[in-house]
Amino acid sequence: xxxxxxxxxxxxxxxxxxxxxxxxxxxxxxxxxxxxxxxxxxxxxxxxxxxxxxxxxxxxxxxxxxxxxxxxxxxxxxxxxxxxxxxxxxxxxxxxxxxxxxxxxxxxxxxxxxxxxxxxxxxxxxxxxxxxxxxxxxxxxxxxxxxxxxxxxxxxxxxxxxxxxxxxxxxxxxxxxxxxxxxxxxxxxxxxxxxxxxxxxxxxxxxxxxxxxxxxxxxxxxxxxxxxxxxxxxxxxxxxxxxxxxxxxxxxxxxxxxxxxxxxxxxxxxxxxxxxxxxxxxxxxxxxxxxxxxxxxxxxxxxxxxxxxxxxxxxxxxxxxxxxxxxxxxxxxxxxxxxxxxxxxxxxxxxxxxxxxxxxxxxxxxxxxxxxxxxxxxxxxxxxxxxxxxxxxxxxxxxxxxxxxxxxxxxxxxxxxxx
Numbered sequence: 001x002x003x004x005x006x007x008x009x010x011x012x013x014x015x016x017x018x019x020x021x022x023x024x025x026x027x028x029x030x031x032x033x034x035x036x037x038x039x040x041x042x043x044x045x046x047x048x049x050x051x052x053x054x055x056x057x058x059x060x061x062x063x064x065x066x067x068x069x070x071x072x073x074x075x076x077x078x079x080x081x082x083x084x085x086x087x088x089x090x091x092x093x094x095x096x097x098x099x100x101x102x103x104x105x106x107x108x109x110x111x112x113x114x115x116x117x118x119x120x121x122x123x124x125x126x127x128x129x130x131x132x133x134x135x136x137x138x139x140x141x142x143x144x145x146x147x148x149x150x151x152x153x154x155x156x157x158x159x160x161x162x163x164x165x166x167x168x169x170x171x172x173x174x175x176x177x178x179x180x181x182x183x184x185x186x187x188x189x190x191x192x193x194x195x196x197x198x199x200x201x202x203x204x205x206x207x208x209x210x211x212x213x214x215x216x217x218x219x220x221x222x223x224x225x226x227x228x229x230x231x232x233x234x235x236x237x238x239x240x241x242x243x244x245x246x247x248x249x250x251x252x253x254x255x256x257x258x259x260x261x262x263x264x265x266x267x268x269x270x271x272x273x274x275x276x277x278x279x280x281x282x283x284x285x286x287x288x289x290x291x292x293x294x295x296x297x298x299x300x301x302x303x304x305x306x307x308x309x310x311x312x313x314x315x316x317x318x319x320x321x322x323x324x325x326x327x328x329x330x331x332x333x334x335x336x337x338x339x340x341x342x343x344x345x346x347x348x349x350x351x352x353x354x355x356x357x358x359x360x361x362x363x364x365x366x367x368x369x370x371x372x373x374x375x376x377x378x379x380x381x382x383x384x385x386x387x388x389x390x391x392x393x394x395x396x397x398x399x400x401x402x403x404x405x406x407x408x409x410x411x412x413x414x415x416x417x418x419x
Contacts, residue, residue, distance in 0.1 A: 011082050019231065023233075030184040031185075032243035036240075043360050045181070051185075055189060055225075056189020059186075080325065105195075106277045111317030113199070114321075116324070147284035156257075157257055174252045176256040187267045190266075192278055194216075248297060257289050261285045324338045
């Protein structure tokens, strides 16, 4: 019983560690565009996001119930299986953070849980219907829906603001962007914090501490909310750099449209119990908003690397979790070996990250690690720009200054790239 209680405690601590990595990994979802457009200072932005993540954790438990009651058959699931799942998810989160790629913490957790459950009890341990309807289909639909909504919203904002005073409009959109960023943070808390709640609840059920089909206890909700809020406050600056500057260059109008569209999709999915990836939603919205302004460019080389990471998330986390479950099956010393490997790997990744530091002081600069060079407009961007409404207000002022600056430096990027 003592050994079993110890492994259950280890699972809870590891789940909160995952929640912490989820927080700093996904800070970019709420605040990257707000920081990149200058609407908020970096440290102020992450502090606001952390508080709203904590509040959002208390608004719903629908997603937590999807994890704890729906995705895998909780019968026969041991705490060691859940521990192995968390190992796969944490390592994938840290690796993608190191290279600055906004992959899905949600899918890393799902992949780890699926891989460990299959390794332990076979393929029948996974509820295929729930996997398809509440995980895979939303993963495909979310970035498309959010992207289209953000594209249309961007065009609408430029069209409606065509006759507005440029400086007044920009100020108003910055205020709107701060409000929409807060909404994304709140939505993130209602969705991503609940995933850890679901995992801890599943572990407590597996360990006999909770009855089957129980909802998350209050202490689980509070601890998960605090862990993700702390991670959010520390800021995943590398991914903020990629999301804010690496995919496209956004103006306040586009930032407002992107964040509002993403928040709407995330909140709707939380209400329906879909274990949605907030990263997929926000990334799709950012790209859609980037194409919603004439001359806007999506950097497809960065987007392609991001898409590849998305595709690898589930299988990579599942493979690591399956291997970890196999080692844990060897007994207490096997579980200890996996725990030591997780700590050592996490420390090694952190040490590597210190070679080139990205933090709140240089996250919007162009010379730190992860900065993306502008690339010329491709076929997709050119086609979208051809049917976009003309720039207005602040956009017109900026567009008028670009040719003069470009002529003074023959190596400077074209106006279509920098606008």
